[in-house]
Amino acid sequence: MAINVGGLVSVIVFYLVILAVGIWAGWKHGKKSNKETGTESVMLAGRNMGVFVGIMTMTATWVDGGYIMGSAEVVFTSGVVWCQAPFGYAVALFLGGLFFAGPMRSAGYHTMLDPFQEKYGAKIGGVLYLPALCGEILWSSAILASLGSTLSVILGLDNTISVLVSASVAMLYTLFGGLYSVAYTDVVQLFCVAFGLILCVPFAWSNPAVDMSSTSPATWGGTIETHNIGVYTENYLLLIMGGIPWQVYFQRVLAFRTPKQAQTMSYVAGLGSILMAAPPILLGVVATATDWSIATNGSINVTAEENGKIILPLVLQYLTPAWVSYVGLGAVSAAAMSSADSSMLSSSSMFARNIYQAIFFPLVSERHVVRVIWVAIVVVAALASLVALTVNSIYGLFVLSADLVYVLLFPQLLLIIHWKAHCNSYGSIVSMLTGFIFRILGGEPLLGLPVVLAYPYYDPELGQLFPFRTLCMIIALVSHMFVSLLASWMFKNNYVPVKWDVLHCFDAADKSCASPPVRQVSNILDGNKSVDDKFRCQLSSNSSDATLSAEEFELTKTHQGQINPTFTLS
DSSP states (O other): OOOOHHHHHHHHHHHHHHHHHHHHHHHHHHHHSTTOOSHHHHHHGGGOBOHHHHHHHHHHHHSOHHHHHHHHHHHHHHOGGGOOHHHHHHHHHHHHIIIIIHHHHHHTOSSTTHHHHHHHOHHHHHHTHHHHHHHHHHHHHHHHHHHHHHHHHHHOOOHHHHHHHHHHHHHHHHHHHHHHHHHHHHHHHHHHHHHHHHHHHHHHHTOTTBOGGGSOHHHHHOOOOGGGHHHHHHHHHHHHHTTSSOHHHHHHHTTBSSHHHHHHHHHHHHHHHHHHHHHHHHHHHHHHTBOHHHHTTTSOOOOHHHHGGGHHHHHHHHHSOHHHHHHHHHHHHHHHHHHHHHHHHHHHHHIIIIIIIIIIOTTOOHHHHHHHHHHHHHHHHHHHHHHHTTOOOHHHHHHHHHHHHHHHTHHHHHHHHHSGGGOOHHHHHHHHHHHHHHHHHTOBGGGTBOOOSOOTTOBTTTBOOSOHHHHHHHHHHHHHHHHHHHHHHHHHTTSSOGGGOTTOOSOTTTOOOOOOOEEEOOOOOSSSOOOOSEEEOOSSTTOOOSOOOGGGOOEEEOTTSOEEEOOOOO
16 A cells, blocks of 8 residues: 555644654643653652643543554444443543542652552562553553554554654653643644544545445444343443543643542543543444445455454544545544653553562662653653554454453552551452462453353353453452451460461561551751652651650752652562
């Protein structure tokens, strides 16, 4: 296929504009706050996220390439009723704001993993980085795969080149300005998505090859067969509860000025994400009512099985004028990049703070940690690009990322926020192991994992029909609670000597398993610079001392006058 020069030029211009906005945002912030170059500035925009930019960046983060391409794909292949991801993630934003945003922002955390490391210690809490990282990479891969497919179909570019170039552009401006660059580019990208997709709908709908009267609502609406009720219900549970424990979400929650603002922005973003789902759903409906032999002049035999992944690019290519398809291409590119950059930054932030600094090098300076974030961004971008080039289904990647987070992270986050006084490291470890084992035994066709454990209603052809992922999540949740209470009862009543407390959850003096103290540090003089949030200084994995002397915690200062909490975690 020959390269579409006009479309290629429009994409290059779009990429240059986005890159320029990202670099400008980073430069503007650097000029305004010359000394604010620490991790809080890069990761959380100095906790000074404005209302308008906050709404735009939180909405744009969820309305990504996988969201748009995946929605059109599943409508074309299965019907509107099976397009669950947009609505599930919208509800996740509402529930995240209602139950999680307030407590997380009030505590002044830097990442989603901070409360785990505060409670369980750096090493055990850091283990939760693995499912979080896998979820972020799968999500980023879905985003990049959607963009690569679009550029390949409309422009005739090689899919590999499309993915790598797109990932590189997003990586560059993220490196330059951190969350500031990501947030400001999100504003531009969200406007591009809204304008581009809304513009495409009437042109595609009115194409002569489209005959809505020839297609019944049952065709484009889809049906839910009796044996799929369990799967359908679980998909919503997976998307709603699995859509909450994401660093990319909490990075924005923690960047807002107040807890109330963080909650409000979650609600507004949830509403915005539902509205933004309408255009791709409509374009998916148009695809089902299209006579593709007429639209393509017989050049392509479009089928759900073969072309579902690229149905949106095909709609833009064959059902809209060339200039409209370029605008639509810009919309898909904007959606993809608005979330790819966020995912790169969020997973890199967790690695630098919760793994590199908290576990291995607690005394490093803020500037050093920022450099680690830069390196991690490059690595994450490379891993996401690799997965995007090797997996076929965009929607499958989209759902699989939520699957992993749902089973392994949601029970942990729910309990650490709302049952913290009773949690301990023993329960957390057992929860991770049981959830992981039962989930793997259920198999995963997308990864080629065979079914070892046939749950009720298993069908050799249709697969697992029982909501086994939810069962795995419940097993993980219950095992966490049971083992935590059992360990507490055994050590508190001296049925097991405290010397056998290998995870240091229970202090010999009072046999409690309280979370480490949180100290409010302010007005620390270094040119009258104050620290705006809470520093957590943990002397052991689960120390329960009520007070700390001045000698029991350390604060190290970087060359920029930043204050860096020193973790001494066992």
